[in-house]
Amino acid sequence: GKYKVVIAGHLMPSALAAIQAQCEVRQWEQPGVPTLNQLGEWLQAAEGLLALPNIAVNAGLLAAAPKLRVIAQPAVGYDNIDIQACTDRKIPVANTPGVLVETTADLAFGLLLTAARRIHEGWAWVQAGKWPEAALPLGVDLYGKTLGIVGLGAIGAAVTRRARASGMKVIYNNRRQRSDDDLIGAEYCCFEELLATSDFIIVLTPLTLESRGLFAANEFARMKPTAYFINAARGAVVNTEALYNALVARQIAYAALDVTDPEPLPASHPLIKLPNILITPHIGSATRETRSRMALLAAENLLLGLAGKPLVTCVNNEVNYQ
Ligand code: GLV
Ligand code: GLV
Structure with a gap:
Protein backbone atom coordinates (compact mmCIF):
# COMPACT_ATOMS: atom_id res chain seq x y z
CA GLY A 1 0.00 0.00 0.00
CA VAL A 99 19.52 25.39 -2.18
CA LEU A 100 18.77 28.59 -0.23
CA VAL A 101 22.28 29.99 0.21
CA GLU A 102 22.33 32.75 -2.42
CA THR A 103 18.71 33.71 -1.75
CA THR A 104 19.24 34.13 1.98
CA ALA A 105 22.50 36.00 1.37
CA ASP A 106 20.56 38.44 -0.85
CA LEU A 107 18.09 39.11 1.95
CA ALA A 108 20.73 39.50 4.66
CA PHE A 109 22.78 41.88 2.56
CA GLY A 110 19.61 43.58 1.34
CA LEU A 111 18.63 44.32 4.94
CA LEU A 112 22.06 45.80 5.56
CA LEU A 113 21.91 47.98 2.47
CA THR A 114 18.29 49.03 3.02
CA ALA A 115 18.94 50.02 6.63
CA ALA A 116 22.22 51.81 5.85
CA ARG A 117 20.66 53.89 3.09
CA ARG A 118 17.20 54.23 4.67
CA ILE A 119 15.54 52.96 1.49
CA HIS A 120 12.40 51.84 3.36
CA GLU A 121 12.17 55.16 5.21
CA GLY A 122 12.60 57.09 1.98
CA TRP A 123 9.71 55.24 0.37
CA ALA A 124 7.48 55.82 3.41
CA TRP A 125 8.46 59.50 3.23
CA VAL A 126 7.46 59.75 -0.41
CA GLN A 127 4.17 57.93 0.21
CA ALA A 128 3.37 60.30 3.07
CA GLY A 129 3.83 63.29 0.73
CA LYS A 130 6.79 64.60 2.75
CA TRP A 131 9.18 64.92 -0.20
CA PRO A 132 9.03 68.73 -0.42
CA GLU A 133 9.88 69.10 3.26
CA ALA A 134 13.18 68.82 5.11
CA ALA A 135 15.40 65.91 4.12
CA LEU A 136 15.35 62.42 5.59
CA PRO A 137 17.99 61.68 8.25
CA LEU A 138 21.19 60.76 6.42
CA GLY A 139 22.27 57.16 5.98
CA VAL A 140 25.78 55.75 6.10
CA ASP A 141 28.20 54.35 3.51
CA LEU A 142 29.10 50.71 3.06
CA TYR A 143 32.34 51.42 1.19
CA GLY A 144 35.39 51.17 3.43
CA LYS A 145 33.42 49.85 6.39
CA THR A 146 33.92 46.64 8.36
CA LEU A 147 31.30 43.90 8.30
CA GLY A 148 31.46 41.34 11.10
CA ILE A 149 29.75 38.01 10.40
CA VAL A 150 28.86 35.81 13.34
CA GLY A 151 28.49 32.25 12.04
CA LEU A 152 30.32 32.09 8.71
CA GLY A 153 28.82 29.13 6.84
CA ALA A 154 27.76 28.86 3.22
CA ILE A 155 25.38 31.82 3.57
CA GLY A 156 28.06 33.93 5.26
CA ALA A 157 30.49 33.16 2.44
CA ALA A 158 27.87 34.34 -0.07
CA VAL A 159 27.28 37.50 1.99
CA THR A 160 31.05 38.08 2.04
CA ARG A 161 31.13 38.19 -1.77
CA ARG A 162 28.40 40.82 -1.80
CA ALA A 163 30.09 42.88 0.93
CA ARG A 164 33.48 42.81 -0.77
CA ALA A 165 31.90 43.87 -4.04
CA SER A 166 30.69 46.94 -2.11
CA GLY A 167 34.21 47.69 -0.83
CA MET A 168 33.75 46.38 2.69
CA LYS A 169 36.27 44.57 4.84
CA VAL A 170 34.84 41.33 6.23
CA ILE A 171 35.76 39.77 9.57
CA TYR A 172 34.04 36.80 11.18
CA ASN A 173 33.76 34.72 14.29
CA ASN A 174 32.98 31.01 14.41
CA ARG A 175 33.71 28.51 17.14
CA ARG A 176 36.71 27.54 15.06
CA GLN A 177 38.61 29.36 12.33
CA ARG A 178 37.79 28.07 8.83
CA SER A 179 40.78 26.74 6.90
CA ASP A 180 39.35 28.25 3.68
CA ASP A 181 38.68 31.73 5.02
CA ASP A 182 41.32 33.42 2.88
CA LEU A 183 39.57 31.99 -0.18
CA ILE A 184 36.25 33.30 1.12
CA GLY A 185 37.81 36.69 1.81
CA ALA A 186 36.92 36.97 5.48
CA GLU A 187 39.36 37.42 8.34
CA TYR A 188 38.95 35.45 11.56
CA CYS A 189 38.79 37.34 14.83
CA CYS A 190 37.56 36.69 18.37
CA PHE A 191 33.98 37.53 19.30
CA GLU A 192 35.00 40.48 21.52
CA GLU A 193 37.04 42.09 18.77
CA LEU A 194 34.26 41.57 16.24
CA LEU A 195 31.78 43.33 18.54
CA ALA A 196 34.13 46.24 19.17
CA THR A 197 35.35 46.87 15.62
CA SER A 198 32.43 46.07 13.28
CA ASP A 199 30.44 48.86 11.65
CA PHE A 200 27.86 46.27 10.62
CA ILE A 201 27.22 42.91 12.25
CA ILE A 202 25.30 40.16 10.48
CA VAL A 203 24.22 37.16 12.54
CA LEU A 204 23.95 33.87 10.61
CA THR A 205 24.67 31.31 13.30
CA PRO A 206 22.26 28.40 13.83
CA LEU A 207 20.25 28.44 17.05
CA THR A 208 21.87 26.04 19.52
CA LEU A 209 22.24 25.84 23.30
CA GLU A 210 25.43 27.90 22.89
CA SER A 211 24.03 30.59 20.61
CA ARG A 212 20.69 31.10 22.40
CA GLY A 213 20.72 34.61 23.89
CA LEU A 214 24.24 35.20 22.56
CA PHE A 215 23.47 38.89 21.97
CA ALA A 216 22.42 40.41 25.31
CA ALA A 217 23.06 43.68 27.18
CA ASN A 218 26.83 43.14 27.47
CA GLU A 219 27.27 42.44 23.79
CA PHE A 220 25.31 45.49 22.64
CA ALA A 221 27.26 47.63 25.15
CA ARG A 222 30.50 46.54 23.49
CA MET A 223 29.43 47.54 19.98
CA LYS A 224 30.14 50.90 18.39
CA PRO A 225 27.38 53.48 18.97
CA THR A 226 27.30 53.74 15.16
CA ALA A 227 26.90 49.97 14.68
CA TYR A 228 24.18 48.37 12.57
CA PHE A 229 22.99 44.99 13.84
CA ILE A 230 21.40 42.57 11.37
CA ASN A 231 19.89 39.20 12.32
CA ALA A 232 18.99 36.73 9.55
CA ALA A 233 19.49 33.59 11.66
CA ARG A 234 17.01 32.89 14.45
CA GLY A 235 15.27 35.37 16.74
CA ALA A 236 16.29 33.62 19.94
CA VAL A 237 20.00 34.22 19.26
CA VAL A 238 19.18 37.73 20.48
CA ASN A 239 17.74 38.84 23.81
CA THR A 240 14.93 41.00 22.44
CA GLU A 241 14.60 43.20 25.52
CA ALA A 242 18.34 43.92 25.52
CA LEU A 243 18.19 44.85 21.84
CA TYR A 244 15.23 47.12 22.50
CA ASN A 245 17.09 48.87 25.33
CA ALA A 246 20.25 49.26 23.24
CA LEU A 247 18.29 50.86 20.40
CA VAL A 248 16.42 53.23 22.74
CA ALA A 249 19.64 54.25 24.52
CA ARG A 250 21.43 54.55 21.14
CA GLN A 251 24.09 52.14 22.34
CA ILE A 252 23.90 50.97 18.74
CA ALA A 253 22.57 52.94 15.80
CA TYR A 254 20.18 50.63 13.99
CA ALA A 255 18.87 47.10 13.78
CA ALA A 256 17.51 45.14 10.82
CA LEU A 257 15.87 41.81 11.59
CA ASP A 258 14.42 39.06 9.43
CA VAL A 259 13.85 36.91 12.51
CA THR A 260 12.48 37.86 15.92
CA ASP A 261 11.71 36.42 19.33
CA PRO A 262 8.78 36.06 19.65
CA GLU A 263 7.97 35.16 16.07
CA PRO A 264 5.69 36.33 14.63
CA LEU A 265 6.14 39.66 16.38
CA PRO A 266 2.73 40.99 17.52
CA ALA A 267 1.78 44.33 15.93
CA SER A 268 1.70 45.87 19.42
CA HIS A 269 5.30 44.88 20.20
CA PRO A 270 7.39 47.90 21.40
CA LEU A 271 10.24 47.02 19.00
CA ILE A 272 8.01 47.93 16.05
CA LYS A 273 7.51 51.50 17.27
CA LEU A 274 11.23 52.34 17.32
CA PRO A 275 12.54 54.78 14.70
CA ASN A 276 15.84 52.92 14.26
CA ILE A 277 14.74 49.45 13.24
CA LEU A 278 13.68 47.56 10.11
CA ILE A 279 11.90 44.22 10.41
CA THR A 280 10.91 41.71 7.71
CA PRO A 281 8.71 38.67 8.43
CA HIS A 282 11.27 35.83 8.11
CA ILE A 283 11.58 35.94 4.32
CA GLY A 284 15.24 34.92 3.97
CA SER A 285 14.47 32.05 1.60
CA ALA A 286 11.14 33.39 0.31
CA THR A 287 11.58 33.47 -3.47
C1 GLV B 1 23.69 27.16 4.82
O1 GLV B 1 23.63 26.20 4.11
C2 GLV B 1 24.78 27.49 5.75
O2 GLV B 1 25.41 26.56 6.26
O3 GLV B 1 25.05 28.68 5.98
C1 GLV C 1 14.74 29.42 7.41
O1 GLV C 1 14.88 30.19 8.33
C2 GLV C 1 15.48 28.20 7.30
O2 GLV C 1 16.00 27.70 8.31
O3 GLV C 1 15.57 27.69 6.17
Missing part, protein backbone atom coordinates in the same frame (compact mmCIF):
# COMPACT_ATOMS: atom_id res chain seq x y z
CA LYS A 2 0.88 3.66 -0.01
CA TYR A 3 3.13 5.19 2.65
CA LYS A 4 1.30 7.15 5.32
CA VAL A 5 2.59 10.70 5.63
CA VAL A 6 1.72 13.78 7.70
CA ILE A 7 2.42 17.22 6.23
CA ALA A 8 2.35 19.78 9.01
CA GLY A 9 1.26 22.79 6.96
CA HIS A 10 1.41 24.42 3.55
CA LEU A 11 3.68 22.86 0.93
CA MET A 12 4.38 23.98 -2.66
CA PRO A 13 2.03 22.15 -5.10
CA SER A 14 4.81 20.47 -7.12
CA ALA A 15 6.33 18.91 -4.00
CA LEU A 16 2.91 17.98 -2.64
CA ALA A 17 2.07 16.20 -5.90
CA ALA A 18 5.35 14.24 -5.79
CA ILE A 19 4.50 13.03 -2.30
CA GLN A 20 0.85 12.30 -3.09
CA ALA A 21 1.90 10.09 -6.00
CA GLN A 22 3.42 7.60 -3.56
CA CYS A 23 1.76 8.37 -0.26
CA GLU A 24 -1.51 8.67 1.56
CA VAL A 25 -1.25 12.25 2.80
CA ARG A 26 -2.76 13.94 5.83
CA GLN A 27 -2.07 17.65 5.54
CA TRP A 28 -2.72 20.41 8.08
CA GLU A 29 -4.48 23.06 5.98
CA GLN A 30 -5.84 25.45 8.60
CA PRO A 31 -4.04 28.68 9.47
CA GLY A 32 -1.74 28.55 12.44
CA VAL A 33 0.31 25.81 14.00
CA PRO A 34 -1.38 22.46 14.76
CA THR A 35 -1.16 21.16 18.30
CA LEU A 36 0.04 17.67 19.09
CA ASN A 37 -3.57 16.78 19.92
CA GLN A 38 -4.76 17.99 16.55
CA LEU A 39 -2.17 15.87 14.76
CA GLY A 40 -2.49 12.97 17.21
CA GLU A 41 -4.56 10.50 15.22
CA TRP A 42 -2.64 11.17 12.01
CA LEU A 43 0.71 10.76 13.75
CA GLN A 44 -0.34 7.43 15.21
CA ALA A 45 -0.22 5.91 11.71
CA ALA A 46 2.46 8.16 10.11
CA GLU A 47 5.59 6.65 8.61
CA GLY A 48 6.87 9.99 7.33
CA LEU A 49 6.59 13.56 8.62
CA LEU A 50 7.04 16.68 6.52
CA ALA A 51 7.79 19.11 9.36
CA LEU A 52 7.89 22.89 9.34
CA PRO A 53 10.10 25.20 11.45
CA ASN A 54 7.20 26.48 13.59
CA ILE A 55 6.34 22.97 14.84
CA ALA A 56 8.10 21.51 17.88
CA VAL A 57 9.27 18.04 16.89
CA ASN A 58 10.10 16.84 20.40
CA ALA A 59 10.00 13.65 22.44
CA GLY A 60 6.26 14.13 22.97
CA LEU A 61 5.55 14.24 19.26
CA LEU A 62 7.81 11.26 18.59
CA ALA A 63 6.04 9.25 21.31
CA ALA A 64 2.75 9.97 19.53
CA ALA A 65 4.21 8.66 16.25
CA PRO A 66 5.34 5.08 16.90
CA LYS A 67 5.71 4.17 13.19
CA LEU A 68 7.72 7.20 12.13
CA ARG A 69 10.77 6.35 9.96
CA VAL A 70 11.76 9.69 8.42
CA ILE A 71 11.39 13.43 9.00
CA ALA A 72 12.06 16.03 6.30
CA GLN A 73 11.83 19.79 6.76
CA PRO A 74 12.07 22.43 4.01
CA ALA A 75 14.50 24.73 5.91
CA VAL A 76 18.21 24.88 6.63
CA GLY A 77 17.59 25.42 10.36
CA TYR A 78 16.28 22.56 12.50
CA ASP A 79 16.36 24.04 15.99
CA ASN A 80 12.68 23.10 16.34
CA ILE A 81 13.59 19.42 16.09
CA ASP A 82 15.04 17.42 18.99
CA ILE A 83 17.69 15.69 16.88
CA GLN A 84 18.98 13.55 19.74
CA ALA A 85 15.48 12.20 20.37
CA CYS A 86 15.16 11.37 16.64
CA THR A 87 18.57 9.71 16.59
CA ASP A 88 17.63 7.65 19.66
CA ARG A 89 14.63 6.40 17.68
CA LYS A 90 16.87 5.87 14.60
CA ILE A 91 14.80 8.34 12.62
CA PRO A 92 16.89 10.23 10.03
CA VAL A 93 16.09 13.94 9.72
CA ALA A 94 16.65 15.95 6.54
CA ASN A 95 16.99 19.72 6.18
CA THR A 96 17.54 21.69 2.95
CA PRO A 97 20.96 23.38 3.03
CA GLY A 98 22.62 24.57 -0.15
CA ARG A 288 9.59 31.39 -5.94
CA GLU A 289 12.67 29.57 -7.17
CA THR A 290 14.17 28.80 -3.80
CA ARG A 291 10.98 27.85 -1.96
CA SER A 292 10.25 25.48 -4.82
CA ARG A 293 13.74 23.93 -4.61
CA MET A 294 13.41 23.58 -0.83
CA ALA A 295 10.02 21.89 -1.06
CA LEU A 296 11.18 19.48 -3.77
CA LEU A 297 14.35 18.58 -1.85
CA ALA A 298 12.30 17.95 1.29
CA ALA A 299 9.89 15.76 -0.69
CA GLU A 300 12.80 13.85 -2.23
CA ASN A 301 14.30 13.20 1.21
CA LEU A 302 10.95 12.11 2.60
CA LEU A 303 10.37 9.61 -0.21
CA LEU A 304 13.92 8.25 0.03
CA GLY A 305 13.49 7.71 3.75
CA LEU A 306 10.16 5.95 3.29
CA ALA A 307 11.84 3.63 0.79
CA GLY A 308 14.64 2.92 3.30
CA LYS A 309 17.22 4.67 1.14
CA PRO A 310 19.83 7.24 2.26
CA LEU A 311 18.56 10.81 2.53
CA VAL A 312 20.58 13.29 0.46
CA THR A 313 20.83 16.03 3.08
CA CYS A 314 20.66 14.31 6.45
CA VAL A 315 21.27 16.12 9.73
CA ASN A 316 21.94 12.97 11.83
CA ASN A 317 23.91 10.86 9.37
CA GLU A 318 24.68 8.24 12.02
CA VAL A 319 21.11 6.94 11.56
CA ASN A 320 20.79 7.67 7.83
CA TYR A 321 19.76 4.64 5.77
CA GLN A 322 22.60 2.70 4.15
